[in-house]
Amino acid sequence: MSPRPVYVLGVSMTQFGKFPDRRGIDMGTEAVLAAIRDASIPLGSIQIAYCGHTRMGTVAGQRVLAELGLTGIEIVNVDNACASGSTALRGVALSIAHGMADVGLAFGLEQMSKAVSGVIPPREDDLEGALGRVMPSTYAMLTRRHMDLYGTTPEQLARVSVKNHKNGSLNPLAQYREPVTIEQVLQSRMIADPLTLLQCCPNGDGAAAVVLGTEAAAKKWGRTPLIRVAATTLRTGGPRLVEADMASSPLTIELAKEAYAQAGIGPEDLDVVELHDAFTIGELVHYENLGLCPRGEGGKFLDSGATELGGKVAVSPSGGLLSKGHPLGATGLAQVYEVVTQLRGEAGKRQQPDAKVGLTHTMGGAVTGVDSGACSIHIFTR
Amino acid sequence: MSPRPVYVLGVSMTQFGKFPDRRGIDMGTEAVLAAIRDASIPLGSIQIAYCGHTRMGTVAGQRVLAELGLTGIEIVNVDNACASGSTALRGVALSIAHGMADVGLAFGLEQMSKAVSGVIPPREDDLEGALGRVMPSTYAMLTRRHMDLYGTTPEQLARVSVKNHKNGSLNPLAQYREPVTIEQVLQSRMIADPLTLLQCCPNGDGAAAVVLGTEAAAKKWGRTPLIRVAATTLRTGGPRLVEADMASSPLTIELAKEAYAQAGIGPEDLDVVELHDAFTIGELVHYENLGLCPRGEGGKFLDSGATELGGKVAVSPSGGLLSKGHPLGATGLAQVYEVVTQLRGEAGKRQQPDAKVGLTHTMGGAVTGVDSGACSIHIFTR
Numbered sequence: 001m002s003p004r005p006v007y008v009l010g011v012s013m014t015q016f017g018k019f020p021d022r023r024g025i026d027m028g029t030e031a032v033l034a035a036i037r038d039a040s041i042p043l044g045s046i047q048i049a050y051c052g053h054t055r056m057g058t059v060a061g062q063r064v065l066a067e068l069g070l071t072g073i074e075i076v077n078v079d080n081a082c083a084s085g086s087t088a089l090r091g092v093a094l095s096i097a098h099g100m101a102d103v104g105l106a107f108g109l110e111q112m113s114k115a116v117s118g119v120i121p122p123r124e125d126d127l128e129g130a131l132g133r134v135m136p137s138t139y140a141m142l143t144r145r146h147m148d149l150y151g152t153t154p155e156q157l158a159r160v161s162v163k164n165h166k167n168g169s170l171n172p173l174a175q176y177r178e179p180v181t182i183e184q185v186l187q188s189r190m191i192a193d194p195l196t197l198l199q200c201c202p203n204g205d206g207a208a209a210v211v212l213g214t215e216a217a218a219k220k221w222g223r224t225p226l227i228r229v230a231a232t233t234l235r236t237g238g239p240r241l242v243e244a245d246m247a248s249s250p251l252t253i254e255l256a257k258e259a260y261a262q263a264g265i266g267p268e269d270l271d272v273v274e275l276h277d278a279f280t281i282g283e284l285v286h287y288e289n290l291g292l293c294p295r296g297e298g299g300k301f302l303d304s305g306a307t308e309l310g311g312k313v314a315v316s317p318s319g320g321l322l323s324k325g326h327p328l329g330a331t332g333l334a335q336v337y338e339v340v341t342q343l344r345g346e347a348g349k350r351q352q353p354d355a356k357v358g359l360t361h362t363m364g365g366a367v368t369g370v371d372s373g374a375c376s377i378h379i380f381t382r
Numbered sequence: 383m384s385p386r387p388v389y390v391l392g393v394s395m396t397q398f399g400k401f402p403d404r405r406g407i408d409m410g411t412e413a414v415l416a417a418i419r420d421a422s423i424p425l426g427s428i429q430i431a432y433c434g435h436t437r438m439g440t441v442a443g444q445r446v447l448a449e450l451g452l453t454g455i456e457i458v459n460v461d462n463a464c465a466s467g468s469t470a471l472r473g474v475a476l477s478i479a480h481g482m483a484d485v486g487l488a489f490g491l492e493q494m495s496k497a498v499s500g501v502i503p504p505r506e507d508d509l510e511g512a513l514g515r516v517m518p519s520t521y522a523m524l525t526r527r528h529m530d531l532y533g534t535t536p537e538q539l540a541r542v543s544v545k546n547h548k549n550g551s552l553n554p555l556a557q558y559r560e561p562v563t564i565e566q567v568l569q570s571r572m573i574a575d576p577l578t579l580l581q582c583c584p585n586g587d588g589a590a591a592v593v594l595g596t597e598a599a600a601k602k603w604g605r606t607p608l609i610r611v612a613a614t615t616l617r618t619g620g621p622r623l624v625e626a627d628m629a630s631s632p633l634t635i636e637l638a639k640e641a642y643a644q645a646g647i648g649p650e651d652l653d654v655v656e657l658h659d660a661f662t663i664g665e666l667v668h669y670e671n672l673g674l675c676p677r678g679e680g681g682k683f684l685d686s687g688a689t690e691l692g693g694k695v696a697v698s699p700s701g702g703l704l705s706k707g708h709p710l711g712a713t714g715l716a717q718v719y720e721v722v723t724q725l726r727g728e729a730g731k732r733q734q735p736d737a738k739v740g741l742t743h744t745m746g747g748a749v750t751g752v753d754s755g756a757c758s759i760h761i762f763t764r
Contacts, residue, residue: 251454
């Protein structure tokens with residue numbers, strides 16, 4: 001029962017931004033059509049589809065695909081909060097790996113601008129949330145802890161935002177395409193001390209899609225270079241927040257090890273990484289969790305320039321969640337769009353030179369994975 | 383890559399009914415705990431979980447399992463409207479069949495009483511829905527067409543409700559446990575002519591769970607007789623409603639063939655069936671679609687007594703959606719609870735004698751499968 005290798009045949013993402021007046025479903029249809037065109041496959045070759053979203057209503061996937069006449073196949077709608085798109089990708093990857101389909105479609109969409117203004121509000125039965133434990137404040141606690149333990153500075157945090165907005169300014173599909181300065185970041189409105197507005201990802205809308213297939217399908221239809229899905233993982237976090245080390249993500253650490261083992265590589269082999277930089281501290285802490293640098297040295301690693309475009313490993317070359325935007329269900333697949341575009345050498349002004357190995361990382365419904373949310377890591381190679 | 387056989391280790395369902403004051407998540411936890419107890423497995427043996435629901439909010443599955451400390455595994459939340467529970471079951475079954483887990487948990491929950499009163503309202507962008515094409519009226523059109531084509535009578539329709547409420551009166555977990563007469567059914571309030579109130583499934587709340595495992599796990603922990611998942615299928619419908627024959631479900635017909643082929647049986651081998659009797663006509667038309675009787679003879683087949691408890695094939699022995707209730711995410715798994723309870727010979731007063739082969743059938747987001755919704759069929763054998 002050795003799984004079959006899985007390849008990326010096509011990728012797409014729509015313009016990210018705030019489009020409250022668009023019909024949300026149409027963004028999904030647009031992304032799916034673009035991925036199918038990118039893959040140059042006939043519509044009828046798609047044998048299975050997974051749709052990731054959190055707020056688009058029941059059977060949203062069917063509604064998207066019905067617009068294209070793509071029915072009569074197995075369609076599964078999945079939710080894992082911010083990791084919904086990655087969960088959809090994994091569903092299709094496993095279906096192909098285990099012989100249930102030769103070609104499959106993963107897509108994700110979200111219209112946050114219609115559902116949420118500002119902070120995602122806590123559920124009515126979320127006692128910690130009612131006491132203020134919403135996303136920005138939880139990340140702020142993580143930030144304080146990281147500063148205390150390792151001496152991480154406000155300037156280092158701001159520099160994450162500066163780097164990612166600079167990358168985003170090179171990405172025509174990003175929600176925010178204006179470079180920002182350290183001063184602008186630090187002087188923007190305080191959201192949850194020490195995190196300012198420009199250190200928090202925006203609400204936004206968008207969709208993304210990925211077509212996967214077998215080696216035979218990739219050779220028949222796929223564009224060169226062939227991009228392989230070298231690792232697919234998904235897991236939930238362990239103990240409750242209060243019991244855990246607040247400055248690391250045991251879940252990401254463990255899952256990264258699993259992903260590296262699947263791919264037969266180590267973090268030193270990575271050329272591009274799209275990670276869960278929902279807040280600036282997220283990027284620094286996940287450098288460490290993913291093994292890009294030793295624990296506590298996230299700030300220093302950033303300062304070294306290693307994660308800039310052209311550095312050892314370009315992190316968030318797309319602009320990341322901070323600048324590209326974060327429509328929940330689309331995010332994981334938009335990360336794949338970026339990594340594949342980089343591995344194809346088609347990223348234009350934001351191209352990481354000679355990128356051969358890339359990783360995507362999303363957290364869902366949890367901050368550092370110590371809560372009960374999801375984490376998903378995928379690795380791609382050419 | 384031949385898949386491994388998959389067995390049912392444990393099943394459960396909660397009391398179905400209207401519990402708007404309960405914490406919805408707690409129903410899920412209750413069902414999961416009961417299924418784990420039924421399976422007599424250690425909590426730590428569960429390696430993967432799928433949660434089916436439509437309206438319980440993002441990462442509902444994680445919230446349910448966190449209450450039990452069941453984290454650190456892969457959890458996927460799935461939605462396929464009324465087929466969400468069946469989609470969760472299929473996710474776990476495939477994970478075990480293809481070697482990704484040895485023991486897995488499928489559960490589903492819904493608290494309809496909090497979300498919907500009466501008819502499920504159409505989405506704002508549902509043009510047909512805005513013109514009145516909601517569930518009861520669509521089933522009413524199907525009913526009229528079936529009456530026209532095949533001479534199906536109001537009394538035959540009413541008799542479906544009478545049979546299922548009689549079965550439900552023998553099921554302590556059913557939402558409605560009072561037998562009804564043909565006169566009561568026909569004289570109850572008209573909902574969508576010719577469908578009266580007692581011919582429409584109620585809104586309700588509840589949860590259900592199923593533990594699946596490999597043959598080794600079943601032999602180690604599973605109760606006897608061993609119950610095998612002999613077929614698992616999921617697919618969406620084809621053309622739009624207006625283009626299709628209104629009196630049959632091509633999707634169910636095709637998918638039933640696929641399921642029978644997987645299981646190596648035919649419809650004549652079935653002893654118990656739980657099908658999608660959301661409205662009385664659903665049961666008659668699905669007799670035909672599932673091949674229990676020739677097309678157009680659903681009414682006659684019912685009249686013959688073949689689908690009563692003790693008949694050739696007991697249909698909706700649990701009371702079905704009409705009497706047991708229909709909390710969307712739970713329904714597909716509650717069907718499995720019933721079929722497995724029947725195959726174990728533990729159904730008490732509603733036991734179908736010597737039941738060896740059972741089938742479950744759910745439709746999601748569509749009436750007869752000619753729309754873009756889902757259909758899922760599973761077969762179980764002992």
